[in-house]
Amino acid sequence: MSELITLANLKPFEGSKHREKRVGRGPGSGHGKTSCRGQKGQRSRSGGGVPPWFEGGQMPLIRRLPKRGFKNPFRVEYEVVNVKDLAKRFSEGAVVDIEALKEAGLVKGRNVRVKLLGDGEINFALTVKVHAASRSAREKIEKAGGKVELLEA
Template sequence: MRLNDLAPEKGQRKSRKRVGRGVASGSGKTAGKGSKGQNCRSGGGVRPGYEGGQMPIHRRLPKRGFKNHFKKTYAIVNVKDLNRFESQAVVDEVALIKSGLVKGDRDGIKVLGNGEVTVPVTVRINHISDSARQKIEAVGGKIEVI
């Protein structure tokens, strides 16, 4: 068997529907789009959420609450997660992203004191809780707030 002998099983691949190829094809003349109106035209159709001129549901429903557009979101790293680093390693934003502990859109990183740390590491980070600071310094680690 060679690469040029490979082919899908019979009935495995379905050919696309060719519309507008005569009345006998079953999809001729109007090409399955019905007759007249916005949806049968080329480039026609309505935007998502359009309800034919009726007041759309996103405008009919009352808006509730408050959304603070200036809120800062921090990526959270617990002290127990620092055990995966080697002794005396420098743990900063780049190291946390590379290890997979931090990902996504964020305004900074905060270390919290959940769990125990056994490895002395140097942490260079934006924010750290008091309990996390005490636990890291208790095992001989250092904290540098940037």
């Protein structure tokens, strides 16, 4: 039976390691003079070579593709929750806030903003605390005897 492997006796598998190629160490090494870089040219110089994205002078892909649209850096995105989702997962009199929605699996992530939409029906009272709500969602919750409270961003 083999001995127990610990940090004290770890070593690489046989054949997985080999000596580093020592270049520029004279003619006897087989890697002398030009140090395996060949003669002249961009790749023979120190600091020479081209970056991985260089396409040999051809117009680069990023410049060949058309640019379209505008990405608004100040856009506010909401996670959407519908009234029917609340009716399925919560009972009468429950306080539905962001944490409760996360526990119910309706919202994921940190620092999310939630908007309540009016798809579906509800027939019991809930207190819903979200960042935004559509008019129809607000009407349905209030008609059932509940209330919608808007949170500050």
